[in-house]
Amino acid sequence: MKRGHRRGLDPVGLILPALILIFWFAATTWGGMPEYKLPSPQKLLYVLVDFATGQFEITPYSGTLWGHLIHSLKRVASGFGLAAVCGLILGFLSGGIPIARRLVDPLIHLVRTVPGIGWLPVAIVWFGIGEGNTLFLIALASFFPIYINTVHGTSQVPEVTLRAGRMLGAKGFALFRTVILPAAFPDVAVGLRLGLGVAWAYLVLGEVTGVTEGLGAVMTDGRMLGHVDIVLATMIVIACAGKLTDVLLMTVCRAVCPQMRKGGKSNG
Amino acid sequence: MDDRGLVIDRICQKFQNENGTCTEALDNISLQIRQGEIVSLLGPSGSGKSSLLNIIAGFDAPVSGNVLLDKELITEPSAQRCVVFQTPALFEWLTARDNVEFGLKRRRVPAANRRNEAGEMLRLVGLEGFEENYPHELSGGMQQRVALARAFVLHPGLLLMDEPFAALDAQLRSQMQSLLLHLWEKRRQTILFVTHDVEEAIRISHRVVILERRPGRIREEIEVPFSMDQREDLLGNSNFQELRTQIQQLIFTL
Numbered sequence: 001m002k003r004g005h006r007r008g009l010d011p012v013g014l015i016l017p018a019l020i021l022i023f024w025f026a027a028t029t030w031g032g033m034p035e036y037k038l039p040s041p042q043k044l045l046y047v048l049v050d051f052a053t054g055q056f057e058i059t060p061y062s063g064t065l066w067g068h069l070i071h072s073l074k075r076v077a078s079g080f081g082l083a084a085v086c087g088l089i090l091g092f093l094s095g096g097i098p099i100a101r102r103l104v105d106p107l108i109h110l111v112r113t114v115p116g117i118g119w120l121p122v123a124i125v126w127f128g129i130g131e132g133n134t135l136f137l138i139a140l141a142s143f144f145p146i147y148i149n150t151v152h153g154t155s156q157v158p159e160v161t162l163r164a165g166r167m168l169g170a171k172g173f174a175l176f177r178t179v180i181l182p183a184a185f186p187d188v189a190v191g192l193r194l195g196l197g198v199a200w201a202y203l204v205l206g207e208v209t210g211v212t213e214g215l216g217a218v219m220t221d222g223r224m225l226g227h228v229d230i231v232l233a234t235m236i237v238i239a240c241a242g243k244l245t246d247v248l249l250m251t252v253c254r255a256v257c258p259q260m261r262k263g264g265k266s267n268g
Numbered sequence: 269m270d271d272r273g274l275v276i277d278r279i280c281q282k283f284q285n286e287n288g289t290c291t292e293a294l295d296n297i298s299l300q301i302r303q304g305e306i307v308s309l310l311g312p313s314g315s316g317k318s319s320l321l322n323i324i325a326g327f328d329a330p331v332s333g334n335v336l337l338d339k340e341l342i343t344e345p346s347a348q349r350c351v352v353f354q355t356p357a358l359f360e361w362l363t364a365r366d367n368v369e370f371g372l373k374r375r376r377v378p379a380a381n382r383r384n385e386a387g388e389m390l391r392l393v394g395l396e397g398f399e400e401n402y403p404h405e406l407s408g409g410m411q412q413r414v415a416l417a418r419a420f421v422l423h424p425g426l427l428l429m430d431e432p433f434a435a436l437d438a439q440l441r442s443q444m445q446s447l448l449l450h451l452w453e454k455r456r457q458t459i460l461f462v463t464h465d466v467e468e469a470i471r472i473s474h475r476v477v478i479l480e481r482r483p484g485r486i487r488e489e490i491e492v493p494f495s496m497d498q499r500e501d502l503l504g505n506s507n508f509q510e511l512r513t514q515i516q517q518l519i520f521t522l
Contacts, residue, residue, distance in 0.1 A: 163327055164357040168418070169347035169374035178370070182361045257361075 039229040047229045048236060059230050061218060069241060071213040072203055075131070076245065079138025080199040084192060087143045091150025091191070096180065101151070108147060116141035116202055120209065134206030142199040149191025153184030185257045189250070196249055200242045215241075272338050273458065274301040274324070274426055279333035281319050281484075292483035293319040297333070299477060299486065301426070304456040308469035308476045310515070312522055316484025317462045321430050324460065325351050337425050347371055350419035352432045356411035358403040364390060364414045365399040371422045389417040392454070393447060409440045413447070420451055427459045433468070441465075445472050449499055466515050471502055476515065480522040487522065490515065 021041060027033040028040035039047070050056040054063020090108070094101040119140060123133035157180055165179035181188075207216025215234050222230035281294040293316040301307050309317045322328040324335050326345040335342040337349065350371070358367050368386040377385070390399055393413040403411055412432060419427055433441040449472060451457065463469050469476045470492055480487040492511070494502065502508040 158357075160353055160355060160357040161359070163325075163345070163351070164353070164359070165370075166327075166345040167325060167347065167349065167351045168371035168422070170370075174374065178374075179359065182359070185361075 036226060036228060039232065044229060044232055044236075048233045051230065051233050051237070059222075059227055060225070061222070061227075061230055064218075065237060068213060068215050068218050069237065071211075072207065072215045072238075073241065073245075075134055075138065075206070075214065076196075076199050076203050079135050079203070080142050080196055082135070082139040083142035083195055083199065084146055086139075087146030087191065087195065088150055088188070091147045091188070092154055092176070092180075092184075094147070095151040095154025095184070096176075101155075105151070108144075112144050116198075117205065120205070124209075129209065130211060133209075134203070134211060137206045138199050138202045141202045142195040145194035145198060146188075146191040149187045149194065150184070153187025153191075154180060156187070157183040182257055185253070189253045189257075192249060192253065193246060196246060197242070200238065200245075204238065272303040272425075273305070274299075274460070275334075275336040275339075276300070276320075276324070277334045277336070279320065279323060279335065280331045281316065281323060281328070282331050283319075294323075294330070295483040295485050297484065297486060299489075301458060301460060303458050305475065306452060306459040306461060306473045308473040309460065309462045309479060310466065310469045310476050310519070311464065311479030311484070311487075312481055312519060313464065315479040315481035315522070317464075317479055318430055319484065320479075321351075321428055321460070321462050324426070325349055325428050347375065347422050348425040350422055350424040350427055352412075352415050352419050352427070352429045354431045354434055356403065356408070356415040358411055358414055358418075360403050363400050363402055364395060364406065364417075367403070367414055368417045368421055371418065375422070385421055386417075389421040390414070392420075392451065393417045409436055409444070412436065412444065416444075416447070416451070420455070420457065423455065423457070425458065427457050429459060429461045431462055431464065434463070434465070441468070446500065448472055449496065453496070466512055466519065470508060470511055470515070471499055478515065478518060478522075488518065 024038070025041050028035075028038060028043075035043070046056060047059060050058050050062050051065045052063070056062070090104060094104055116137060119137060120133075123136045127133040127136055161183060162175070162179060165175050170178050203214075204216040204219070207214040208220045211217050215238055219231050219234045222228070222234065276297055276299040279294055279297040280292075283291045283293055285291055297316075297320060299307075309320065311317050319328070323330045324342065326342055326349065329343075342349070358364075359370065362370065365383075365386050368389055369382045372382045372385060387399065390396060393416055395410060395413055395417070398406065398410065403414070406414065412435075416432070433444045436444065445468060448459075452459065459473075461469070461473060473492055476490045476492060478487045478490070479485065490511075493507065494505070498505070
């Protein structure tokens, strides 16, 4: 019998985080860990709640979480959206049409050899400091996993599967929509998820270098003011937001391609 | 010349090899298949059987010659010439039922009709109860039956089968042959069946066309002298054994 995915929380997976939490609590309460390096878990919780609600007014950022979060989400959405459109279109074309691949693939891989961070100086020169260069960096970095996985998924569709579609009457765009897309979709979805993760990473990089609003900006600012608690609190917010956008992405993917199989293997 | 049916007219096919040389796969193949007939293409490997099938299916273009189905020139794949491949080639992301409905959907058959026809077809191939299973949940034999249903449900003008049972074990193969005969009984489907198995060719077809290789040419056409109701139990029949030996010896010399 095929083993399915475990639904719900796996208790074994909670063991290590729980241990870390205990160790952290012990280190800050009795271990003499200085607060400027690592605040205690309970302090961090207060800061986090205050960040969101403004209830305690213990940091300069009280209650400002939502504003910064929305700024960051907008940037991630725009950058990732741009990367996804380009990555998917070029990916499908490149994966499906040999001449297109010969045309664009070498250039794309050439550009890819410069790591995203290496584009920062040029991005600042071209777009100045602010929204433009952040968007550019996010879109650029996010593009590659989407493109590469889409090409892979599309080109790996077996010839016999395409022939089956054609002999059953699927032609042109219908062949793409009913055969190529669903066949390639597991790889495409992987590419989109990776791209989203990269988008969040470059969001922080972009925001850390000169915008005034956004979670990355809070982190830089907080560090410079010596508020390591807010830096950590923001990291937690980023992690949660990242996870939520990932869940949203997977929901959209499943809505587009409800028949997406999770890599089932045949028996016979 | 029969108006309906398949006409293969002087087909030649060549392939470019990787080292630059040219292989002549088919040399002046001419053949006709009447509507409702089951014809086997029998030959050793390298005789161009699959190349010919790919041309008829519309996947490849010949170097010269024409193929006509019901007087229409063939240039590309269509649901009038469905194919059952050696591998089931099912759509992994669709259930058995959705696989069978696929061609009907492309044809814009209304949903209720699709459901009925697909359900009936799956019942005919013995997969009642497995309609909602995905291909990876089915055995090889069951997947091939879905592939058969998927093609048959479209009532194509010509059904092409490319060694469809070669990957199955002997008992399963025999069952699938019986199933094919049973389906033909119901629909009188025109079938071109490629195989290298002499017994299979004799058992299921009205006519056996033997191809020789290098290059592929028609060596002989043999009308199978048994009526279709005799086909279930041929092994004990001495005429069958004689014919089988005759053909096997011929193939041996090719």
